[in-house]
Amino acid sequence: MDIKRVILATILSALVLLGFDYFMPENKTPAAIQGKPGAQQTVSSVTPPQAALSPLAGSSAESDDSSSPSRLPIDAVDVSGSVNLRGARLDDLVLRDYHETVKQDSPLVRVLEERGGKEPNYIEFGWSGSPGQNIRLPDAHSLWKTSAPKLTSGTPVTLDWDNGAGLTFELELSVDRDYMFAVTQRVRNATGREVSLVPYSRVVRGYTPVETGGMLVHEGPISVIGGRLAEESYKSLREGSTAPNYVSWTKSARGGWAGITDKYWLAAVIPDQAADVTGTYGFDTPDGAYQVGFAREKPLLIAPDGTGETVDHVFAGAKEVRLLERYQHELNIPDFWKAVDFGWFAFLTRPVFFVLDWLYQQLGSFALALLAFTLIVKALFFPLASKGFRAAAAMREVAPKIQAIRERYKDNPVEMNQKVMALYREEGVSPASGCLPLLIQAPVFWCLYKDLYVTIEMRHAPFVGWIHDLSAPDPTNILNLFGLIPFDPTHISTVLWLGAWPIIYGLTIWLMQRSNPAATDPVQKQVFMMMPVIFTMFMARQPVGLVIYYCWNNLLTIGQQALIKRAHANGKKKPKTTILPPLKGKG
Incomplete structure (x- = not known):
């Protein structure tokens, strides 16, 4: 195997994949979002799109806290x-x-926080009246009564509020053992006349978070409505929402889900999958709150002495891949797995994740699963590696002839290229044959990088020694001799940060180069001399799990190369069998 081709193939494939993901973002947004900012789809006149995105009443007047008896x-x-x-x-x-x-004594992750908190993020339920009705409805100030002192995984609780005019509103809440709440909104009508109401639910975020995912992970409003994934940025909601409704986008469909996602956490509302609903994104400019929610497309008609209800669900928790898959099947939530941003290459990144997760289940450690996965990849691609080595060896054998042609026809580039191509055909070699088998492996590396970056299963997964989180960069730093000097380098630019594992990775690159003949071209020689340094700096702030993978992969590549070289040398040493012509008979 030609290590120079390995390195070049890795660089090219990484640039192609990163460039594709950056310059060709997936078209995940329904057509309604692609138009002029603020453009809305037409919805039923009896259900205005702002039903789920009405201004937040009383937002500045409340001072509730968790210790309040309410x-x-x-x-x-x-x-x-x-x-x-x-x-x-x-x-x-x-x-x-x-x-x-x-650290186990660090605070627990908070996914929902009250309106007056540091990072307001909460879920609301409510009803809006149809035009022409004068009905007192519950709002942000309404105090609800509870049927039980506590909500547990095995004990549902019903909240109720009486409007004093014949309507009783109820919220029946239950929660499973994980992160899914079931919410039944119910209205009992004792007014003596028919009542028309539209139930809604919404996720509200009252601050603009720092988006940590960069181009690799979507953070912000997200939904699957009408079978289409719609991801919007906070900026687009601010710019697209206008008074009086503060609606940026709406779409009507049957079922779906919508919410606001972070890298690892999700708060989402999930309507009845058999109901026709209108999903809406918006930004309440006066209150500074992002709102994502649903409203029934058609109002519930509640007869005198009758009851109307709707059953929704709320997810608020960690985006555990297998848990999302389970909810998708149990509750028929369309494409709920897409809450995890597996990206354009989800058809590859998801299977790679499931292989890693299966290995983790068998070995009990994601670090061991990572090493085992590398062995599997090496074994699967060994035939390609062997083919690449043979192709590179063949190219080295014809290299003197190619150089002679270039010297002879250096003043005639067209004829020179024709002669070189003729030589390739005559010798049965191709300059690309050594690289292409290696480029095929590039998606595997990309999938691993993506999985380490976006899946919560890799978060805080430990390795040996000082590594306690495979999804984070190496915490050590050469500037304080990896902790031996009492000096905190965290205030220095991250460009200068170099941990132990990135340095080990650079050494493995150097060893790979040493195991091959040095480049003869002066420019190429200088480039390959700088590669260990360049790659070390590049990997310094990458997830350390990826760095460990590449270190292990490089060591295996060196061993694999030695085996292939030995097999190739033994094959060349075998004497050719000479077949003698048969002796002619005398007769």
Whole structure:
């Protein structure tokens, strides 16, 4: 195997894949978003699109906190928090199994926070009246009563509020062992006349977060409505939402889901999958709040002494891949797995993740799964590696002839190229044959990079020694001799950060180069001399799991190359069998 071709193939494939993902973003947005900012689809006149995105009443007047008696505690298996009975908002939720940092005494991850908090992020439910009706409806100030003192994974709770004019509104809440809430909105009509109401649910975020995913991960409003994935940026919502409705985009369809996603966490509302609904994105400019939600496309008609209800779900938690897949099948949520941004190459990145996850289940460690995965990849691509080595060896044998042609026809480039191509055909070689087998492996490297970056299963997954999070860069730093000097280098530009594993990776690149003949071309020689340094700097701030993978991969490549060289040398040493012509008989 020609190591120079390995390195060149890796560089080219990485540039192609990164460039494709950056310059050709996936068209994930329905046609309604692609028009003029603020353009909306036409919806039924009885259900204005702002039903799920009405201005936030009383946003500045509240000062509720988790210790207030107007709260219903949540004590479930994987989540804890409370429901604000003032407005019936789900606005206080932490995840029991996830900490903010690798330290076990660090705070638990908070996915929902009250309106007056540092990072407001909550879920609201409500009703809007049809035009011409004068009905008192619950709002942000309404104080709801509760049927039980606590909401647990095995104990549903019903909240109720009476408007004093014959209508009783109810919210029946239940939560499973993970992150899914079932919400039944119900209205009992004792007014003596028919009532027409539109139920809605929405996710509200009252701040603009720092997006950490860059070009690799979408963070912000997300939905699957009408079978199409729609991802929008916070900026597009701010620029596209105008008064009085503050609606940026709407789409009507049957079922779906919508919410606001972070790199690892998701808050989403999921309507009845059999109901016709209108999904809406917007930005409430006066309140500074992003809103993503659903409203029924047609109002519920509640007869006198009758009851109307709708059953929705709310997901608020970690984007665990297998959990999302399970909810997708159990609740018939369309493409719920797309909450994890597997990107353009999801048809590859997802299978690679499931292989890694299966290896983790068998070995009990994602680090060991990573090493085992590398061995599997090497074994699968060994025939390609052997083919690439033979092709490179053949090219080296004809290199003197090619150089002679270039010297002879240096003043006639056209004839020179013709002679070189004729030589390729005569010798049965191709300059690309050594690189193409290696380029085929590039998607595997990209898939691993993407999976390490976007899946929560890799978050805080430890390795040996000082590595406690495979998805984060190496925490050590050469500037303080990897912790031996009492000096904190974190205030220095990250460009100068070099951890131990990136340096080890650079050494493996150097070893790979040493195992091959040195380049004869002066320019090429200088380029390959700088490659270990360039690659070390490039990998310094990448997920350390990826760096470890490449270190292990490079060492295996060196061993694989030695085996192929030995087999190739043994094959060349075998004497050719001479077949003698048969002796002629005397007769």
